[in-house]
Amino acid sequence: MPAVSFHHKMKDILCMVVMVGVATIIGYVFRTFRFPETNIVVVYILSVILTARLTDGYVCGIAATVLSTCAFNIFFTSPYYTLSVDDPTYLITFSIMAATSVITSALTSKEKQMTADAVRKEQESGTLYYLTSHLADADSINSIASITVSSISTIMECKAACLCFDEKGMPERTFIQQKNEHEQIRRSVKDPDALVHRIENLRTDYDEGDEFYDWPIYGSESILGVVRIPKERASSLNEQQKRLLHSMIECVSLAMDRLRVMQEKIRSQEEANQERYRGNLLRAISHDLRTPLAGIMGTSEMIMDMSEQNEPRYELAQGIYKDADWLRGLVENILSLTRLQDGRLTLHKQMEPVEEVIGAALNVIAKRAPEREITVDIPDEIVMVPMDAGLIEQVLTNLLDNAIKHTQVQDEIIVAFRKDEQSGQAVFTVSDHGTGILDEDLPKIFEMFYTTKGSGPDARRGIGLGLAICESIIRAHGGTITASNQKKGTGAVFEFTLPLEESE
Amino acid sequence: MKHTEMILIVEDDAQIRNFIAYTLKQEGFPCQSASTAQNALVQLVSGQFDLVLLDLGLPDYDGMEVIHKVREWSQIPIIVVSARDMDSEKAAALDGGADDYLTKPFSATELMARIRVALRHSSRFHGVMEQTVYSVGGLSIDLEKHQVSLDGQRLHVTPMEYNLLSLFFRNMGKVLTTQYIIKEIYGPGYGNDTQALRALMAALRRKIEKSPAKPRYILTEIGVGYRLADE
Structure with a gap:
């Protein structure tokens, strides 16, 4: 880059020298023909303008002015070939000449600059x-x-x-x-x-x-x-x-x-479409499973009804009924899961009385296991908590279902609720005195499709959705859910919290 | 135990139709069945029925339309039996005029219980129109004297609580949607504010229930509404 600009400068200086030189030669010619000196001055001014026009920047134009003035002084005023002058009026000529040159060269350079800018x-x-x-x-x-x-x-x-x-x-x-x-x-x-x-x-x-x-x-x-x-x-x-x-x-x-x-945008739209498609498919399947399941359960119930309890037919029908019932649970869980995924954005939160939700869950459990007595421990006052009541009812039902599965008829199951004013949380607890949770299961118990390896050969197989659903629901509410074992004796304790205040 | 009430089963799935028909026959109820909405409406117009078990997913029309058509001329109890279990659909069916809602799969015992409640409710409605005293368990209400009593003791309730309780007693065993209750208690135009009703319900439960979380009388159907237990 410096090389280039140096080259440019040399060209500019050369241009200036040539211009002033040409003007001087023309001046000599003029003097030979005895033209008035004014003409020579004008020729010099022209050379300055041309220099300004042909070179970059102001420098050469101004240098040309100085050079022209000096040249005029040296070559055309007596004493010749010196910088001194005999007639002091020439000083005025020099200054006017210099001023005119400077101004015109400046204007020319500026105009040139503007044109160049416009073009660029x-x-x-x-x-x-x-x-x-x-x-x-x-x-x-x-x-x-x-x-x-x-x-x-x-x-x-x-x-x-x-x-x-x-x-x-x-x-x-x-x-x-x-x-x-x-x-x-x-x-x-x-x-x-x-x-x-x-x-x-x-x-x-x-x-x-x-x-x-x-x-x-x-x-x-x-x-x-x-x-x-x-x-x-x-x-x-x-x-x-x-x-x-x-x-x-x-x-x-x-x-x-x-x-x-x-x-x-396109990618996320595609993903959303796929998600919706999968949800619809799962829901349609689950939905269509319900009707035949109702038929199987009802018919096996019918056969049980027609048979004596000690007949092998009764036992067989009962087996069918139990398996169908297990399938029903699976279908319900898959349905909840897909609905939950759909509802990620449409959590229908309202202020709901805690007692109603617990009551509704107990009512569901009472139908499934009428022989079980469940203890309720809630405060006397009416507590309203923002939640999607249908979903929280499901969490409670799932936890109670689990408790019933892992306890004997005589074991106590407790549903408790308390308000933790300090942390602003509503705390629900479902605890039992059953077999409890294996230590190795504790960290993974809320993972989807995680099933315990510890249960005996007789244990009903699970598919590891129930607790995963609970966790998704609680998390969507901005709460937490934890599992632990009773500190005294055996049994599991599930505790979940919901914020008492609407977060949004 | 022979019954005289005629029941119409509207269901397109043959297996379920058979099972329901068998169960009803075991209990001594005469019944007929229809597998399409059209056929069901024809039978309902021409025959004498006392109760309809209606599946919502029918091949020709939606069950909801059957409810609306039937309600144009008849108050016959309708129990919806459906695989759909969205709360909004339940509420829509109940608000549309259905008396009860049963989600598939269900047990024979549950079905029979609901049928009995619905029949009792409708016969009470038709038979003794002038009935003024109702009772469930230890809870009773005298509509003439505006009195409520629990286990023989006179119970003090506010006018609002009384209105609520009498609404339940007049619709015993039937699920009342939150919307319907709000409209009946607070009047139309009150909107969809469930807060006041929730508070009123909590207060009433504290008076009539031993443990509000284990209600004996007024049961909550989450996302749908409430029901006064019949037995």
């Missing part, structure tokens, strides 16, 4: 327009990169390249480079990790590499890629070109960001 701006906006209009049609990150590479290559007259980063902010393995006017090639990235490191820790606008200077493309969230300009071209870019490059990269980053957002 037009070129820039044309380039940017071309780039953005092409980018608007791009349908992938790679086509954006390809358009970018060809635009920048044309404008900067070089073989520019572009390396895209993926969504995790890591570079792709290859980058696109312009090979010639019509062709682009893909080249592999050397040492991508080092490149990423350099780009991420960049303090300046660009990174100076061995082959390329790399300009990062910053997206709204991460680095989207780098624009690579070959080293020899990049080192000779002037400020305006850098500014233009910047604007172009800005356009590219907007286009890439927009594309990313669009892709993200």
Whole structure:
């Protein structure tokens, strides 16, 4: 870059010297023909204007003024070939000449500057327009990169390249480079990790590499890629070109960001569709299972009714009934799970009296296991807690069902509720004095499809959904659920909390 | 035990139809069956029935439409028997005029219990229109004297609590949706504010129930409404 500007300066100085020289020669010719001196002054002023017009900046114009004044003084005023003058009125001529030259050269330079600016701006906006209009049609990150590479290559007259980063902010393995006017090639990235490191820790606008200077493309969230300009071209870019490059990269980053957002949107929509489809399918299946199950249960009940209890037929029918009942439980759980997934956004929270929810759960349990007595321990006052009552009833029913499964008829089961004012939580507890929970099961007990390995051969098989459902429900309410064993004696304790205040 | 009440089973699944029919026959109820909504309506118009067991998922029309059509001319008890169990669907069926709702699968015992309640309710309605004293267990209400008593003792209740209790007694055994109760107690235009009703219910339960979490009289059907236990 310094070499270039030095070259430019030399050209400007030469231009100035030639102009003043030509003016001096014309002056001599004029004097030979005895033209008035005014003409010579005007010729000098013309030379200054031309110098200003043909050179960069103000410097040469002003230097030309000084040079012209001196030349006029030396060659055309007596005593000749010295800087001194005999007639003091020439001093006035010199100063007017100098002033006129300075002003006109300044005006000329300024006008020239403005024209150049206008041309440059037009070129820039044309380039940017071309780039953005092409980018608007791009349908992938790679086509954006390809358009970018060809635009920048044309404008900067070089073989520019572009390396895209993926969504995790890591570079792709290859980058696109312009090979010639019509062709682009893909080249592999050397040492991508080092490149990423350099780009991420960049303090300046660009990174100076061995082959390329790399300009990062910053997206709204991460680095989207780098624009690579070959080293020899990049080192000779002037400020305006850098500014233009910047604007172009800005356009590219907007286009890439927009594309990313669009892709993200499409993907999440697809996911939602799939989710809904799966939910609908599961629900339809479960739904259609209910009717035949009702038939199987009802018919086996009928056969039990028709048979004496000691008949083998009774036992067989009872087996059918029990299995169908187990299936019913499974279907109900799957239904709840799909409904819960659907309802992730539509948790129907209302202020509900705790006693009603517990009462409803007990009512359900009383139908399933009429022989069991369940103790209730709740405060006398009316406590209202924001919740989706249907779901909390289900949590209580599931926990009570579990308690019944793991206890004998005479074992006590307790449902308790208390308000913890300090933490602002409503605390529900379901505890029993049954077999309790194995230590190895405790950490995994709320995992979906986790079933204990510890139960005896007689134990009813579970599918590990009940507690997972409970946990999902409680979590959706912003509460927590924990499982532990009784501190004294055996038995399980399940405790869950719900916030007393609506969080939103 | 022979009964005279005729029951119509509207159900498209043959297995369930058979099982219900068998159960009813065992209990001594004469019954007929229909497998489509059209057929059910034809039978209902031409025959004398005392109760309908209605499946909502019928091949030709939705069961809800059958409820609406029947309610245009008849107050016959309708028990919905359905595989649908969304609270909103239950409430819609009950508000549409159904008397009770049973979710599949159900047991024969449960079905018979619901049928008995519905029949008793309707015969009381038709037979002794002038009945003014109702009672369930130890709880009784005298609609003429505006008195409530529990286990023989006079019970003091506020006018609102009295209204609520009398509403339940007049619809004994029937599930009343929250919407319906609010409309009856607070009047139409009160909207969908369930808070006041919840508080009123809690207060009433403290007077009539030994343990509000284990109600003996007024049972909660979460997401749907309340029911006064019949037995």
